[in-house]
Amino acid sequence: MAKNKVKNWQIQREMYYPYEEVRPQKQFAAVFDINKCIACQTCTMACKHTWTTGKGQEYMFWNNVESKPYGFYPLAWDVKILDLLGPQKWEGKVYKGNTIFEAAPKGQVAQGYIPEEIDWAHPNIGEDEPSGSIDKGDFITMPHKVWHFYLARICNHCTYPACVGACPRKAIYKREEDGIVLVDQKRCRGYRECVRACPYKKVLFNNTTKIAEKCIGCYPLAEQGHQTQCVTTCIGRIRLNGWLHTPDKPDPANPVDYLVHIKKIALPLYPQLGLEPNIYYIPPIHVPLPYLIQMFGPDAANAVAAYKNAHKDETLLGALTLFGSTEFWSAKFRVSKGIVTGYGEKGKELVKVPLKEPVFIRPFHDEKLQVYRHNIT
Numbered sequence: 114m115a116k117n118k119v120k121n122w123q124i125q126r127e128m129y130y131p132y133e134e135v136r137p138q139k140q141f142a143a144v145f146d147i148n149k150c151i152a153c154q155t156c157t158m159a160c161k162h163t164w165t166t167g168k169g170q171e172y173m174f175w176n177n178v179e180s181k182p183y184g185f186y187p188l189a190w191d192v193k194i195l196d197l198l199g200p201q202k203w204e205g206k207v208y209k210g211n212t213i214f215e216a217a218p219k220g221q222v223a224q225g226y227i228p229e230e231i232d233w234a235h236p237n238i239g240e241d242e243p244s245g246s247i248d249k250g251d252f253i254t255m256p257h258k259v260w261h262f263y264l265a266r267i268c269n270h271c272t273y274p275a276c277v278g279a280c281p282r283k284a285i286y287k288r289e290e291d292g293i294v295l296v297d298q299k300r301c302r303g304y305r306e307c308v309r310a311c312p313y314k315k316v317l318f319n320n321t322t323k324i325a326e327k328c329i330g331c332y333p334l335a336e337q338g339h340q341t342q343c344v345t346t347c348i349g350r351i352r353l354n355g356w357l358h359t360p361d362k363p364d365p366a367n368p369v370d371y372l373v374h375i376k377k378i379a380l381p382l383y384p385q386l387g388l389e390p391n392i393y394y395i396p397p398i399h400v401p402l403p404y405l406i407q408m409f410g411p412d413a414a415n416a417v418a419a420y421k422n423a424h425k426d427e428t429l430l431g432a433l434t435l436f437g438s439t440e441f442w443s444a445k446f447r448v449s450k451g452i453v454t455g456y457g458e459k460g461k462e463l464v465k466v467p468l469k470e471p472v473f474i475r476p477f478h479d480e481k482l483q484v485y486r487h488n489i490t
């Protein structure tokens with residue numbers, strides 16, 4: 114298998130990949146703020162109803178939300194790939210261990226495995242299960258001694274997709290115009306090499322049609338400037354779509370660039386795997402740091418500190434306030450006089466949101482109506 118050296122900014126070094134480095138004109142990306150997810154699964158159902166109601170798709174959740182540390186879909190997906198990968202050492206911001214491409218067994222493109230059918234059968238396994246039991250007399254500390262959090266997941270539309278690299282039919286491709294990764298269903302022959310290679314297990318096999326399927330980044334919506342179904346329906350307003358530049362050319366006025374590259378508050382999921390995934394997470398602030406570093410890389414401590422200080426940083430607060438405020442993609446944002454404004458690609462104003470919601474206090478006793486109010490704000 115031909116191997117090329119490519120630059121992966123998330124691990125701050127070059128690495129091997131089956132194809133040359135080709136970056137799209139613009140890259141589909143999203144930021145998910147874990148601190149706000151309530152595991153209502155509205156995103157999961159919105160995606161399911163939109164894209165996976167057909168035969169052979171019954172078990173499929175292109176979007177899923179799992180409770181960490183003990184929730185998984187499929188069973189133990191991250192524990193298994195981390196175990197197969199071996200030691201994952203960071204020296205500062207540079208990853209010194211192997212990526213899944215560098216750890217590939219002979220004859221394969223990436224280290225991986227195909228989950229068993231039963232592994233997909235319990236998408237809610239471990240839901241709300243905390244990391245341990247709470248002892249009598251315990252009190253809450255930061256980070257929490259006993260904790261859990263909700264990890265919402267979709268395909269990462271990776272810059273170096275293992276699914277693309279592993280497909281012997283070249284049936285999976287990354288679109289030049291927006292970096293969305295798609296399966297050409299006419300070319301796919303169902304060898305499942307993509308299922309084996311994707312460490313996030315976000316390519317799924319349709320047992321009726323016998324071909325691979327995956328999240329399509331809601332591309333018909335993206336092409337019209339609309340954010341994805343999982344983003345616009347999110348009850349917790351934890352999500353924001355955006356176009357991401359590379360760290361050498363960030364646009365500080367682009368909200369996703371700002372969160373990922375400028376403030377470095379939104380981090381990739383398991384960057385050590387080497388795929389340069391493009392869904393970024395604001396890590397949970399109540400979880401012990403070693404776990405966060407393993408999951409989101411060495412910037413986790415800084416991200417938590419920046420998030421805790423967001424109330425003192427008007428621009429950051431503005432970018433965070435844009436989440437869930439409009440169904441359209443905001444290409445730019447600006448904060449002025451306590452209001453954040455989102456703009457479309459051609460500069461059109463899309464949305465205006467105050468950073469602080471106004472509060473009106475009404476009298477407990479309304480003289481005019483002669484009533485008492487119990488809820489007075």
Ligand code: SF4
Nearest residue numbers: 268269271275276311
């Ligand atoms: S997350 Fe998996 S399916 Fe999605 S682009 Fe990356 S390797 Fe492919």
Ligand code: SF4
Nearest residue numbers: 150153154156347349
């Ligand atoms: S809709 Fe939003 S808040 Fe609800 S589970 Fe999905 S990501 Fe979390």
